[in-house]
Amino acid sequence: MKSSTILFLTISLLVFKLCYSQNIDKLTEYQNDNLIKEIGIGLVQQIDVNEEITLYGDINCKKTKIKNAKIGKDIIPLLNKTDYSILFFVCVEKNSKYYKIVTSIGKYAYIKPSDKFIFYNWNEFLKDQVTSVESKNKRLNPLFNKINGKPIKFKNLQSDDEIEVIEIKENWLNIRNATINQDYWLKWKDGNKLLIYLNLLM
Numbered sequence: 001m002k003s004s005t006i007l008f009l010t011i012s013l014l015v016f017k018l019c020y021s022q023n024i025d026k027l028t029e030y031q032n033d034n035l036i037k038e039i040g041i042g043l044v045q046q047i048d049v050n051e052e053i054t055l056y057g058d059i060n061c062k063k064t065k066i067k068n069a070k071i072g073k074d075i076i077p078l079l080n081k082t083d084y085s086i087l088f089f090v091c092v093e094k095n096s097k098y099y100k101i102v103t104s105i106g107k108y109a110y111i112k113p114s115d116k117f118i119f120y121n122w123n124e125f126l127k128d129q130v131t132s133v134e135s136k137n138k139r140l141n142p143l144f145n146k147i148n149g150k151p152i153k154f155k156n157l158q159s160d161d162e163i164e165v166i167e168i169k170e171n172w173l174n175i176r177n178a179t180i181n182q183d184y185w186l187k188w189k190d191g192n193k194l195l196i197y198l199n200l201l202m
Helices: 002-026 122-128
Strands: 042-046 064-066 079-081 086-094 099-104 107-111 117-121 132-135 163-169 172-177 182-187 196-199
Touching (some): 042 122, 064 107, 117 122
């Protein structure tokens, strides 16, 4: 009886560990807005992706919440590709004393502003950091000739085309596609929901 109980507990523990590690892996995809469900006021970039992240539980950043936060376990980045030095967290509030960032759905923590981090509001990020974008659902959110205008299609459009965001009008991006030499509009968000994939890689 004892040996069967020990065997059962051992198998249960192994299954739990396997499921847990798979869940952690799922949390560390390149773009994780589906696991955050909030886009905030902008993004905080961690410059050195190998640097330890200390999360605080108060606005004065005195009460340590987690000393060395693990990506995918303690904090979910919006964009995560550390081998290319890409690590961006959603920021919902900021001032000279703190960045309030999203750690998971409905959960938040504070980090201290320093030269280890750069804050971008969404306009700055979309104009200065993004190299290409793609609609998540081309049927429901196609390219347009103008805001709420007529849908347009380009035969030679690719997801990694090099683009420049010329103008941002609330939920809309005016995009100059340098690869195919075309301009168009794309809806990039709906409230707190991202409607596009963001590419920062050249």
